[in-house]
Amino acid sequence: MSTAGLKGINAFGHLGWITRKCRICALKIDITRDLHYVCTHCKDKYDAYFCPADAKRLHYRCPFCGRELVPVNAALYQPR
Numbered sequence: 642m643s644t645a646g647l648k649g650i651n652a653f654g655h656l657g658w659i660t661r662k663c664r665i666c667a668l669k670i671d672i673t674r675d676l677h678y679v680c681t682h683c684k685d686k687y688d689a690y691f692c693p694a695d696a697k698r699l700h701y702r703c704p705f706c707g708r709e710l711v712p713v714n715a716a717l718y719q720p721r
């Protein structure tokens with residue numbers, strides 16, 4: 642009863658992995674594990690995440706701003 646004011650704070654408790662959807666084909670991308678491409682300028686504004694196949698189709702250019710897409714290798718997130 643005493644913690645009523647903190648309701649909902651646990652919404653961000655789970656940080657196991659983070660998934661995004663490919664902006665083109667809606668393929669689910671685990672950005673902490675799967676190789677994918679991202680526009681660093683648009684990822685926050687437009688969720689500009691792309692699967693490798695669509696990145697290739699886009700000639701590795703962001704469809705929103707025309708900048709080059711950056712490959713993100715999951716290994717960078719999980720050094721072993």
Ligand SMILES: [Zn+2]
Pocket residue numbers: 663664665666667668691692693694695
């Ligand atoms: Zn895709």
Ligand SMILES: [Zn+2]
Pocket residue numbers: 680681682683689703704705706707708
């Ligand atoms: Zn962009």
